[in-house]
Amino acid sequence: MIETIPSFGLGTFRVDAAKTAQAVSSALQIGYRHIDTAQYYNNEVAVGQGVRDSGVPRDDIWVTTKVWWDRLGRDALIASLKDSHAKLDIGTLDLALVHWPSPQGAVPIAETLAAMQEAQKLGLIRHYGVSNFTAPLLQEAVKAPGGKDIVTNQIEVSPFLANRKLVDATQALGVKVTAYMPLSEGRAHNDSTIKSIAEKHGATPAQVAFAWLLSRDIVVLSASTNAEHQKTNWDAQKLKLDASDIARIDALDEGRRNANPSFAPKW
Numbered sequence: 584m585i586e587t588i589p590s591f592g593l594g595t596f597r598v599d600a601a602k603t604a605q606a607v608s609s610a611l612q613i614g615y616r617h618i619d620t621a622q623y624y625n626n627e628v629a630v631g632q633g634v635r636d637s638g639v640p641r642d643d644i645w646v647t648t649k650v651w652w653d654r655l656g657r658d659a660l661i662a663s664l665k666d667s668h669a670k671l672d673i674g675t676l677d678l679a680l681v682h683w684p685s686p687q688g689a690v691p692i693a694e695t696l697a698a699m700q701e702a703q704k705l706g707l708i709r710h711y712g713v714s715n716f717t718a719p720l721l722q723e724a725v726k727a728p729g730g731k732d733i734v735t736n737q738i739e740v741s742p743f744l745a746n747r748k749l750v751d752a753t754q755a756l757g758v759k760v761t762a763y764m765p766l767s768e769g770r771a772h773n774d775s776t777i778k779s780i781a782e783k784h785g786a787t788p789a790q791v792a793f794a795w796l797l798s799r800d801i802v803v804l805s806a807s808t809n810a811e812h813q814k815t816n817w818d819a820q821k822l823k824l825d826a827s828d829i830a831r832i833d834a835l836d837e838g839r840r841n842a843n844p845s846f847a848p849k850w
């Protein structure tokens with residue numbers, strides 16, 4: 584059983600449903616041990632299939648799902664996690680996240696966390712956490728009963744959105760940061776600074792972006808259905824950037840956010 588969230592995971596957002604099981608299975612065979620899905624992605628059945636097809640022992644894999652914001656009240660959350668548990672069909676899920684905070688605080692975080700604890704007792708999940716929480720929302724969550732056990736705050740972080748205040752506030756609370764959209768919707772591949780650092784190390788631009796996140800003690804999620812991309816992305820864990828590389832990437836921050844739907848909190 585894995586007890587801490589693995590630092591490099593495969594994302595499955597916007598992955599063609601027909602390709603999901605194969606992508607998950609291929610990543611697990613390469614060495615990935617962390618798969619990220621969500622109720623909203625509508626692919627939990629295929630993710631579970633990929634886990635089973637991979638041949639990797641279930642206990643060696645960390646699978647995260649996320650509960651959508653319209654089902655954060657007690658009854659709806661428990662029902663949705665029963666559904667996720669059945670769809671994934673891989674036994675107890677390793678982590679369930681609150682995908683987005685309840686808009687306008689309609690459902691108090693204390694109710695949601697109590698329901699997560701109930702889901703643990705029911706054997707549906709082992710751990711829980713949050714996603715897209717601002718620093719004040721996370722501070723409130725950590726203070727609520729059960730809040731000390733929040734494993735991670737999954738947020739957007741990329742070279743163009745260093746998200747420093749929120750990353751620092753999350754880490755100061757002892758909560759792990761997990762980064763999504765680390766390539767900023769493909770922009771990292773074509774950025775001249777990232778490309779020149781990649782050339783210097785004989786690496787790919789994606790590897791440079793991931794290595795920069797790992798140097799900040801941030802868990803990386805990247806999505807790919809292409810086995811070659813999966814392999815080179817995975818190998819980013821071996822790339823060590825020097826202080827000047829990191830300073831050059833730090834300077835790319837322009838606070839540019841890709842994920843900002845109408846129900847997002849006020850960042």
Ligand SMILES: NC(=O)c1ccc[n+]([C@@H]2O[C@H](COP(=O)([O-])OP(=O)(O)OC[C@H]3O[C@@H](n4cnc5c(N)ncnc54)[C@H](OP(=O)(O)O)[C@@H]3O)[C@@H](O)[C@H]2O)c1
Nearest residue numbers: 594595596619763764765766789804805806807808809812
């Ligand atoms: N909590 C949230 O609200 C939230 C929001 C967004 C995402 N997420 C999670 O975070 C995960 C990561 O975000 P993301 O999907 O935007 O990931 P990403 O890794 O930034 O982007 C994925 C895209 O990059 C391409 N790609 C990946 N590696 C590549 C490489 N080495 N060379 C060229 N292209 C490459 C993939 O295409 P190929 O398949 O062709 O490789 C895919 O189209 C998501 O999948 C999801 O699980 C969470």
